[in-house]
Amino acid sequence: MARPAQFGKDTGLQFRMLLTIFLLGLVYVIFAGVIFAAGGSAVAIVLFVAVLSSVQFFASDKLALRAMGAREVSPGEAPELHAMIERLCIQADIPKPKIAIADTPMPNAFAMGRSQKHATVCATTGIMNVLSPSELEGVMAHEITHIVNRDVAIMTLASFFASIAATIVQFGFLFGGGFGGGYSNSDDDDNPSFMVVILVSVLVYVVSFLLMQALSRYREFAADRGAAVITGRPSALSSALLKISNAMERTPTQDLRAAGELNAFFIVPASVKNSILGLFATHPPMEKRIEALSRLEAQLQSGARPVAA
Numbered sequence: 001m002a003r004p005a006q007f008g009k010d011t012g013l014q015f016r017m018l019l020t021i022f023l024l025g026l027v028y029v030i031f032a033g034v035i036f037a038a039g040g041s042a043v044a045i046v047l048f049v050a051v052l053s054s055v056q057f058f059a060s061d062k063l064a065l066r067a068m069g070a071r072e073v074s075p076g077e078a079p080e081l082h083a084m085i086e087r088l089c090i091q092a093d094i095p096k097p098k099i100a101i102a103d104t105p106m107p108n109a110f111a112m113g114r115s116q117k118h119a120t121v122c123a124t125t126g127i128m129n130v131l132s133p134s135e136l137e138g139v140m141a142h143e144i145t146h147i148v149n150r151d152v153a154i155m156t157l158a159s160f161f162a163s164i165a166a167t168i169v170q171f172g173f174l175f176g177g178g179f180g181g182g183y184s185n186s187d188d189d190d191n192p193s194f195m196v197v198i199l200v201s202v203l204v205y206v207v208s209f210l211l212m213q214a215l216s217r218y219r220e221f222a223a224d225r226g227a228a229v230i231t232g233r234p235s236a237l238s239s240a241l242l243k244i245s246n247a248m249e250r251t252p253t254q255d256l257r258a259a260g261e262l263n264a265f266f267i268v269p270a271s272v273k274n275s276i277l278g279l280f281a282t283h284p285p286m287e288k289r290i291e292a293l294s295r296l297e298a299q300l301q302s303g304a305r306p307v308a309a
Contacts, residue, residue: 010149013222017154020211024158027207034200060156061098061112061120064262070102070122081128084137085121088144091230097121097147106255107131107247110265111143111152119147130247131240138227138237139244142267145226151219155264158212216264216282223267224289225296232300234293241293244268245286 065071075082082099089096097111097119107127113119121143128136146152228234245268248256256270263269264282283289 010222010225013149013151013219016215016218017151020154020158020215023211024208027204031200031204034196058114060114061118064110064112064265065100065102065120065122067261068102068122068124068259069104070100070124072098072100072120080133081123081140084133085140085144088137088141088230092141092144092148092226094144094148097144099123101125101128104255104259106251106259106270107244108259108266108268108270109139109143110262110267111146112156112265113147114153114156116147116150119152121147126247126251127244130243134231134233134236135240135243138231138233138240139267141227141230142223142237144230145223146219148226149219149222151215151222152265155212155216155219158208158215212264213282217284220267220283220289221292224293228293228296228300234297234300238290238293238297241268241286241289 073081078099078101081101085099086096094116097113098121100120100122102122102124104124105126106124107130109121109123109127111119111121121140123136123140127139131139224234224237227237231237248268248270259266259270263271268286269281269283
């Protein structure tokens with residue numbers, strides 16, 4: 001079944017993803033060059049980055065599920081959820097992803113995977129208990145749209161490179177910055193090569209973080225729009241977002257902190273309690289998402305083609 005014509009392509013999202021890939025690639029070519037110039041082994045650097053990026057890219061869904069304590073469920077274990085996602089995938093014209101459930105009171109959902117054929121959608125028991133069937137369908141359609149748009153893979157790479165830079169900074173200070181084999185026994189603070197690598201690692205982390213934040217906020221608008229088009233009920237997703245936000249306020253802080261690493265992938269960030277003026281928010285403000293969905297509701301009711309926010 002072909003995807004509905006009005007689903008369209010979000011050129012704004014595609015441009016941002018291409019720009020993010022280009023800038024990340026540029027930053028990390030410079031990053032590798034600095035480490036090499038500081039005395040690191042070129043072969044060791046290439047192997048280190050290749051192995052870690054391969055693990056992250058090909059096992060991102062498994063790592064995320066393990067972090068959430070989630071497990072894949074069969075149609076026999078969750079028939080209604082499987083049937084719902086299967087209907088949405090037919091509407092969106094993509095293969096049905098793997099489906100997982102995380103046993104946690106935190107109401108949330110996320111999608112992970114390197115491609116449309118290798119993807120996983122996860123819902124928590126908290127969100128399944130809080131939302132009505134139509135609201136849950138809106139949330140699942142939102143996650144399906146992330147898979148349609150292929151933005152999950154870009155976010156996975158962006159978050160991975162940021163974590164690499166952060167790890168180098170942490171281990172550099174802890175273990176003395178042994179990036180190469182030819183350092184003398186002088187103190188690390190007197191080693192200019194070590195300090196250059198640390199400073200560049202910090203810069204790389206900041207650039208990666210900012211790129212990831214900017215892309216993450218826009219991709220949430222795009223996924224909200226896709227969910228509205230797939231289901232034809234933007235109001236159901238609006239209601240779901242409000243319910244999730246309210247329920248998040250009642251979720252124990254330890255549960256929110258435990259899930260914090262996946263904030264950029266959740267439909268509503270687990271840090272909603274502690275957001276500071278939205279400066280470092282991975283998602284757009286809730287009121288702006290609701291406003292955008294209200295405009296989409298009006299467009300759909302008038303028969304107009306929905307346009308990107």
